[in-house]
Amino acid sequence: MKYFAVFLPMKDEGKSKELRAAHLAYLEEKEEEGKIFAKGRFTDGTGGLVIYQAADFAEAEELAKQDPYVTSGARECEVHEWTMTLAK
Template sequence: MKYFAVYSPMKNEEKNKSFRPAHLEYLAVKEREGKVFAKGPFVDGSGGLVIYIADTKDEVEEIVKKDPYVTSGARGYEIHEWGMSTVATMPN
């Protein structure tokens, strides 16, 4: 498995507010599937970041393109493979 950082810059704040519940439910499903490592908005309101766990960038792009934030035009996205390194204890 690989880690992919997905930066999702804000494109439309009103759509962002409207589609937030659907976006969060979509991410909850992906979490249950074991595809989300971490997630959260930037506190300055400029967008957010999701770290996905997947085999390929194409797999992540398929997931991201179905996110209600993306399908609605509320947010854009950039996908980057992430070479995670940590000494922190990972949650189960």
């Protein structure tokens, strides 16, 4: 499995608030499937980040684009392959 960092920049704060429960339910479902490594919001209110675990870029992009925030247009979606480096 590879890791993919998905930035979810804010486009519509009102829509984001309305869809928060659906977004969190979607992420919970993907966590149960073993598709999420980490997730969280940016404290400055500009959006959030999800790190998906997927076989390839296409799978990660598909997962990211199915998020209710993205399908509704509340958030943009930027997918980047990510290599984790641990301090020794």
